[in-house]
Amino acid sequence: MVNIATANDVKTAPADQAADFDNKMDLILSAFKGDEGELIPVLQKVQLEFGYLPEKAIKRIAKFVRVPEVTVFGVATFYAQFKLVPTGRNVVRVCRGTACHVRGGARILKEAEKRLGIKPGESTPDLEYALETVACIGACALAPTMVVNNDTYGQMTTKKVAEILHKEEQGE
Amino acid sequence: MSSKSEQVRLALEQEVVGAGLKDVKVDFTGCHGFCEQGPIAVVEPEGIFYTHVTIDDAADIVQSHLIGGTPVERLFFRDPVTGEAIPKYSDINFYRRQKRLILRNCGHINPEKIDDYIAAEGYEALKKVLAGMSPQQVIDEIKKSGLRGRGGAGFSTGQKWEFCYRAPGPQKYMICNADEGDPGAFMDRSTMEGDPHTVIEGMTIAAYAIGASEGYIYCRAEYPLAIKRLYIAIEQAEQRGFLGENILGSGFSFKLHVKEGAGAFVCGEETALMASIEGKRGMPRPRPPFPAQSGLWGKPTNINNVKSLASVPVIINRGAEWYAAIGTEKSKGTAVFALTGKVANSGLVEVPMGTTLREIILHRRGHPQRQGVQGGADRGAVGRVPAGQLPRFPGGLRNAGQRRLHHGVGGHGGAGRGQLHGGYRPLLPRLHPA
Numbered sequence: 001m002v003n004i005a006t007a008n009d010v011k012t013a014p015a016d017q018a019a020d021f022d023n024k025m026d027l028i029l030s031a032f033k034g035d036e037g038e039l040i041p042v043l044q045k046v047q048l049e050f051g052y053l054p055e056k057a058i059k060r061i062a063k064f065v066r067v068p069e070v071t072v073f074g075v076a077t078f079y080a081q082f083k084l085v086p087t088g089r090n091v092v093r094v095c096r097g098t099a100c101h102v103r104g105g106a107r108i109l110k111e112a113e114k115r116l117g118i119k120p121g122e123s124t125p126d127l128e129y130a131l132e133t134v135a136c137i138g139a140c141a142l143a144p145t146m147v148v149n150n151d152t153y154g155q156m157t158t159k160k161v162a163e164i165l166h167k168e169e170q171g172e
Numbered sequence: 173m174s175s176k177s178e179q180v181r182l183a184l185e186q187e188v189v190g191a192g193l194k195d196v197k198v199d200f201t202g203c204h205g206f207c208e209q210g211p212i213a214v215v216e217p218e219g220i221f222y223t224h225v226t227i228d229d230a231a232d233i234v235q236s237h238l239i240g241g242t243p244v245e246r247l248f249f250r251d252p253v254t255g256e257a258i259p260k261y262s263d264i265n266f267y268r269r270q271k272r273l274i275l276r277n278c279g280h281i282n283p284e285k286i287d288d289y290i291a292a293e294g295y296e297a298l299k300k301v302l303a304g305m306s307p308q309q310v311i312d313e314i315k316k317s318g319l320r321g322r323g324g325a326g327f328s329t330g331q332k333w334e335f336c337y338r339a340p341g342p343q344k345y346m347i348c349n350a351d352e353g354d355p356g357a358f359m360d361r362s363t364m365e366g367d368p369h370t371v372i373e374g375m376t377i378a379a380y381a382i383g384a385s386e387g388y389i390y391c392r393a394e395y396p397l398a399i400k401r402l403y404i405a406i407e408q409a410e411q412r413g414f415l416g417e418n419i420l421g422s423g424f425s426f427k428l429h430v431k432e433g434a435g436a437f438v439c440g441e442e443t444a445l446m447a448s449i450e451g452k453r454g455m456p457r458p459r460p461p462f463p464a465q466s467g468l469w470g471k472p473t474n475i476n477n478v479k480s481l482a483s484v485p486v487i488i489n490r491g492a493e494w495y496a497a498i499g500t501e502k503s504k505g506t507a508v509f510a511l512t513g514k515v516a517n518s519g520l521v522e523v524p525m526g527t528t529l530r531e532i533i534l535h536r537r538g539h540p541q542r543q544g545v546q547g548g549a550d551r552g553a554v555g556r557v558p559a560g561q562l563p564r565f566p567g568g569l570r571n572a573g574q575r576r577l578h579h580g581v582g583g584h585g586g587a588g589r590g591q592l593h594g595g596y597r598p599l600l601p602r603l604h605p606a
Contacts, residue, residue, distance in 0.1 A: 036450065037449060037451045067451075071452075075451070075453055079436050080436060082434065098512075135353065136353065136355035140355070140356045
């Protein structure tokens with residue numbers, strides 16, 4: 001599934017227009033051999049660097065791994081992890097797995113939507129936040145859960161959603 | 173860790189240092205399995221078990237317990253039914269009735285220290301295998317143990333290894349399926365986070381048995397801590413000569429890689445998983461050919477679940493007969509269950525095969541409401557769950573010979589998840605053929 005930010009609202013310049021884009025790509029690719037099996041790890045590293053997969057990056061990767069561009073696009077769109085457009089810098093993931101659902105995950109999601117003003121799969125216009133749902137993050141005993149970037153929050157309540165997002169804004 | 177256990181550990185360390193206690197060591201371990209009670213701190217050697225520990229409790233634990241000799245009662249585990257406080261780990265019902273083999277080290281060792289693993293019989297099984305067992309002997313031992321795939325399908329692990337061993341070809345691959353995607357399941361995650369070396373040791377033994385020189389652990393991206401600990405463990409194992417070229421001087425070489433998933437649930441299916449390792453879309457393909465004949469890059473490949481591999485060192489160390497004495501006639505050994513949803517105490521339990529669901533849910537959980545349901549569950553038990561009525565349980569439960577009974581309470585190939593939903597009472601079938 002492709003994550004599409006509200007494209008009209010994307011305010012930043014595409015990453016592949018930046019001056020250091022080619023250098024960054026050189027650095028990333030230097031760690032790999034160019035085998036077809038490396039395609040997914042390469043895409044993961046590139047996305048880690050730019051926050052998404054810029055079009056020029058895909059072209060370059062296709063050449064590097066020696067597969068057609070359409071194949072790279074096929075892989076990039078198959079896996080939920082990959083984004084083809086810039087998305088919010090901070091990713092808020094609400095778990096919608098069974099255990100979380102049974103413990104009120106839907107309410108947590110609604111609250112997150114309300115607070116951020118976006119739906120799952122979207123990013124805020126200033127590209128600060130992206131909202132996603134996950135099928136299960138595997139912290140089921142702490143359901144319902146929410147992940148912001150690399151921090152997992154368990155035993156969520158609607159009140160905690162506001163608190164956590166506020167803390168993120170403050171940069172804690 | 174998401175409940176701030178790292179901060180608690182640091183707070184405890186600070187207090188210990190501040191109090192000048194020289195003979196006290198504060199360390200972190202993997203999951204104890206009793207998630208609902210976390211963060212958990214255990215004081216050894218007494219085995220005092222503290223629950224819901226916060227940063228503010230650190231001072232009390234150090235002052236009152238470590239220095240004063242008086243344990244902090246308010247942090248004791250309390251039985252949810254009787255309300256009784258139970259200070260010692262070994263007395264808590266939740267642990268007493270478990271048989272932790274796969275999870276044997278979780279909660280007892282620091283998963284980022286290979287020496288902890290070695291001190292707990294770690295890599296003894298690998299040494300034993302490489303010192304004097306032929307691949308066929310290893311395979312026979314695993315077959316004799318009766319170990320069946322813990323990924324949920326329950327196919328004889330030894331048999332599967334033998335298929336790959338017999339397949340011709342100079343290049344073979346060993347894969348660990350760590351793409352645990354089933355909602356409610358986190359047994360594999362906890363095993364990898366709490367004891368990554370057991371997975372590595374199991375894989376290396378398997379690779380030796382089938383003749384694979386390269387292996388992959390395919391771990392889903394949603395498990396960053398597991399991935400991190402796997403990388404650390406692999407590096408440590410390589411440094412000590414348990415992985416890589418000429419392992420322990422045996423002439424057997426095995427190179428292990430970690431592949432991170434990219435968010436596709438279907439990649440938990442073995443053919444899609446292999447496609448993903450090859451850098452392709454995770455599109456499943458029909459079988460035959462099976463991976464043992466033609467798998468990764470068309471080469472003979474053997475794929476096992478995390479828990480199956482974690483069982484291997486135990487079987488080699490204690491012997492197939494010892495392992496086969498646990499469980500039932502058709503299902504040997506132990507299974508790990510994740511209890512989540514509307515249960516009083518959610519977490520992980522490992523029990524011998526043949527344990528009834530009722531025992532797992534009620535006796536280990538002690539949820540008062542569930543005890544009220546017991547009567548109804550009794551009547552609705554064994555063999556009377558109509559297919560389709562409860563989506564959580566496979567319809568095949570009616571067939572007593574169905575091996576799925578052992579390997580699943582869940583719907584998706586069932587690797588052992590009990591999900592209790594408020595609103596209807598789950599009927600509680602037995603876990604083994606009556």
